[in-house]
Amino acid sequence: MSPILEARALYKRFGDFTAVRDVSFEVARGEIFGYLGANGAGKSTTIRILCGLLTPSEGRAIVAGHDVATDPESVRLSVGYMSQKFSLYPDLTAAENLDFFGGAYRIPRKPRLARARELLAEVGLRADDRRPAGALPGGMRQRLALVTALIHAPPIVFLDEPTAGVDPEARRNFWRIIRTLAGEGTTVFVTTHYMDEAEYCARVGLMVDGSLVALDTPSGLKREFVPGRTFALRGRRLPEAALAALPYVRAVEPFGAGLHVRCADDAPGAEALARVAREAGADQPSAEEIAPTLEDVFLAVAGRKAAA
Numbered sequence: 001m002s003p004i005l006e007a008r009a010l011y012k013r014f015g016d017f018t019a020v021r022d023v024s025f026e027v028a029r030g031e032i033f034g035y036l037g038a039n040g041a042g043k044s045t046t047i048r049i050l051c052g053l054l055t056p057s058e059g060r061a062i063v064a065g066h067d068v069a070t071d072p073e074s075v076r077l078s079v080g081y082m083s084q085k086f087s088l089y090p091d092l093t094a095a096e097n098l099d100f101f102g103g104a105y106r107i108p109r110k111p112r113l114a115r116a117r118e119l120l121a122e123v124g125l126r127a128d129d130r131r132p133a134g135a136l137p138g139g140m141r142q143r144l145a146l147v148t149a150l151i152h153a154p155p156i157v158f159l160d161e162p163t164a165g166v167d168p169e170a171r172r173n174f175w176r177i178i179r180t181l182a183g184e185g186t187t188v189f190v191t192t193h194y195m196d197e198a199e200y201c202a203r204v205g206l207m208v209d210g211s212l213v214a215l216d217t218p219s220g221l222k223r224e225f226v227p228g229r230t231f232a233l234r235g236r237r238l239p240e241a242a243l244a245a246l247p248y249v250r251a252v253e254p255f256g257a258g259l260h261v262r263c264a265d266d267a268p269g270a271e272a273l274a275r276v277a278r279e280a281g282a283d284q285p286s287a288e289e290i291a292p293t294l295e296d297v298f299l300a301v302a303g304r305k306a307a308a
């Protein structure tokens, strides 16, 4: 089956600033595709190009069968888009918002109301809730913003940091909905700052300063960028430099209140690292071997790019 999305050498320049640089990738139908990167990495700019809202300076992208540069109107009608600032009408109720967006897609009234009722039920919202959207709690507003992006049953939906600023419970709930959507065949393109969420994606693209520097499954990214063994060290006054100087240590990165120490495959183990730390003056150091996370991948990739 042909991919739902194909991007080839996309560039976006704002004046002499390049926000997106030579970005190419494909997304398969029904895939959950994660797009990660720090603030300003170019995630939203890429999404706006792929939704037909922004013309690329160079390159080509076909989304849901339409060319974003030559036929952006067809792209806009074919895709779902949940923007970083959920664009709801705060004075309208949940049902009225859906009705409005459905009307904008020229869905006839009867199927529009049926679809709205079905979508609201799917995400645990009530069609008869009279509260204006602006007065709903964050998690409900977020789910409402999601279903407004789905009212026209698009084959692909773009979610730009959909879980930013909502509590962990709402985030978990939201990801359950995303997985259900993908299971039903909707392709999900999602950006996030939360590395634990990226683990739910089939594949993850990493953006650094406008470039797509890595793209693979979460486990593939870990194998490539965090090879060897990783240890988490805790304790006060951890001696970063002494650890980094060990022959089997490849990298030492601050992680929360402690350190993540990446070592060669033949490293001696957690006990040896704790001993080195203690001898170099650390207060009650402890070490344990951990499975690398995408956060480790991200730090490794960003570090490599900075050193280049």
Ligand SMILES: Nc1ncnc2c1ncn2[C@@H]1O[C@H](COP(=O)(O)OP(=O)(O)OP(=O)(O)O)[C@@H](O)[C@H]1O
Residues within 6 Å of the ligand: 014, 017, 019, 037, 038, 039, 040, 041, 042, 043, 044, 045, 046, 084
């Ligand atoms: N219309 C514009 N004019 C000029 N610069 C822009 C414009 N839109 C975005 N930029 C710049 O392009 C870069 C990428 O922005 P973008 O919004 O794509 O980043 P992002 O990865 O979505 O970041 P965030 O995580 O903060 O949402 C930023 O430096 C931003 O200031």
Ligand SMILES: [Mg+2]
Residues within 6 Å of the ligand: 043, 044, 045, 084, 160
């Ligand atoms: Mg953004």
